[in-house]
Amino acid sequence: MGDSGQAFLTLLSRYALHDRRLRAASGALRGLMAGLAAGLLASLLLFFAPLPVPRAAAVVACLVFGVTAGAAVGFAGRADTASLVSRMDRALQSRCLLVTALELAPSAAGRVLPAGGTLYREVLLDEAGRLLSSADPGSVLPLSVPARLRWVPALLAGILLLSAVPADLRSLFARRAAPDDDIASIGRELEEYGRKLTEDADRRGLPRSLEIGRALQRLGQELETEPMEAEEARERMEDLEERMQRMQLAGRPGSPDPGGTGPQGEGQAERKIGEGQGEKGLEKGREGGDGSDGGEASEDERELESARDFLGEKKGTRRLGRSEGGKAGEGAEGADGNGGEGGGSGDAEEGRPGSSAKSSEPGTAAVPDAPGPPTDIASPFSNPESVSPELRGDDYARLLLRILPVPEEGMPAQPAPEAVYRRLAESVLSRDDVPLELRGFVKDYFLRIGVLGE
């Protein structure tokens, strides 16, 4: 073999190495595609059949293995030199010069292929060598990615990313999608309530209620006008609620329970029965307060309590995009004579599927949780005019029954609701503030609805 042949083969080996790298890259791409598919499959498997393997780790392992194996197979695969040289001929437009030179060049075994042309062999090999040395392997043999390898990995990666997005992140997106109109409507209600409270407190000289009324007005205006997410709106309402709670504590020395537990707390929760929405609820709450003891809590404090209940109710409304299944239990517990706060009572109503129409009505949501002070539970019977029509007679019973857990509706487990309400009924009957002439009536009522045993 002459120098020309040796030089040609040496140059050709450079291109062959470049071609192996290209095949390795192509193999890596194919491996990436296979790894993505395998990762997606593994992710699905781990989703349905959880194993002690992190999903991310499984996906990464599939990708790494796929890319590595693809690259290794591509690089180590047997190269077809004739095909490679044909491609180079086409790329260089050398009109089969390289293919012919390859046949004229001695093979590794020293055998000359029978292409003839002994006269031109050296000349042709020399020309081929010069052509190869003047060209760049990268431009002669560029990396070409098949069309299917362009979009399939992108598609698989997109699916994989979507499946790997954390649940809380997705819920965040979902919350961001909460309609602003709902928050604005809550803001309008708060503003209206605050305005009424401000006017009433100003007229009656109730300083803390006046302050809270103004704060409610401001918050309502902010919710109505400023673009705000549900979570932020809820936080602001919670801030105001805490402020009201601090006010109550400051103005009620000796009362250790800021959440309204004990008799006072019961009174707060019970008040909600008489509350309607907006002005109606405010007036009814005031009437209830006037009609009760009146000596233990000042009017100012009652107004505060009513405002706090109203705020808690609005805070817990579904319009703020909050899933309240867990709160239902809280509401039930609050009703267990512990004087749960009004917000919790509202949550109990909100957490029940299928009751959204009713839940949007403030005041009615608190009915089932209230232990039933005489001024509220008895009032429908002693003074029917002060109770809304749907709270009378059978309607009231039906409304009370609505809080009973319905298993098929997917309610979270509650601790023996019948026992809870039995204790509730008994506690109501044993209270001193229930007029004696009405106790039989109340007992008959609970017997009729099946809550109380004989």
Added chain:
Amino acid sequence: METDRVRERVEAARETVRRVKAEISKAVVGHGDVVENVLICLVCGGHALLEGVPGLGKTTLIRSLGQALALKANRIQFTPDLMPADIIGTNVLIQDEEEHRVVRFQPGPVFANILLADEINRATPKTQSALLEAMQEGTVTVAGTTHRLASPFIVLATQNPIEMEGTYPLPEAQLDRFFFKLLLEYPDRAEISRIVDLTTRAPEAGPVPVMDDAGVEELRLLVREVPVAREVRDYAVRLALATRPTSPLAPERVRRYVRYGASPRGPQSMVLAAKARALFDGRLAVDYGDVRAVVRPALRHRILLGFEGEAEGVATESLIEDVLAAVPEAEPGPEARRGAAAGAS
């Protein structure tokens, strides 16, 4: 250096061919591809059958070729009463200077470097066959004595495609011996104008010799040394195979209309002609384009139509186009073949 000398020889051959073409173009207007193909036939040691209507310059072309090459050119006008002896020669009884009567061979017009067999299809098959040995072997045998023809020797036969009455179509055996069958087309407007100018004014100097028989022999040697890559050679073979109706490579129309496809002389002609084309172009390697360029003249007279093809007037040229479209240049490589085999299984 040896490589430099080879390069010089190749360059000289290329330049000579270019000059021959230039000399012929002094007398022949247009027909550049026909001139090149005739030269290819010459350097490949083949013969050409030129087909065209009268007045297209067939005779002029051949005469100009003889002038440019400084070769002896003879012309035979074939007629129905032409006898074989009128072509190859005959033994005649003559009386020498010593008054002895002796039989001496009188060479016919075939003893030349370039033989123009004008309207070859007008002679009887017996007379046409007189050329068979001369074309194939380069010899003629008269009365048991074989006489070698001059070298180079090329037969350039012409035939008229329209006046078929009183003609004798060439038998397949003789057709197959023609390296190329060349079609002379009508010249275009500019060429006709130039022909008119050239032939209606005072005669100018015709072609001058630029190459002799030794030059032709040198070209023949150089052409045969041009290497052909295996896949290019296989492409020519596959093209020839695709003209056979029984071949799996044959396109549908070939299977339907063709009775016999190209003989092994077909790919021989294609490869050799492709080598000549590459050399004329100054290249030392034959590519697919060279093969494609010579497929038509090399195969058109080697495809025999069947009854259905004759009845429907199928043109052989269209069948060759089908073959070119059906046969890919590069055969699938081992990887592709493995993939195809796996897919088939």
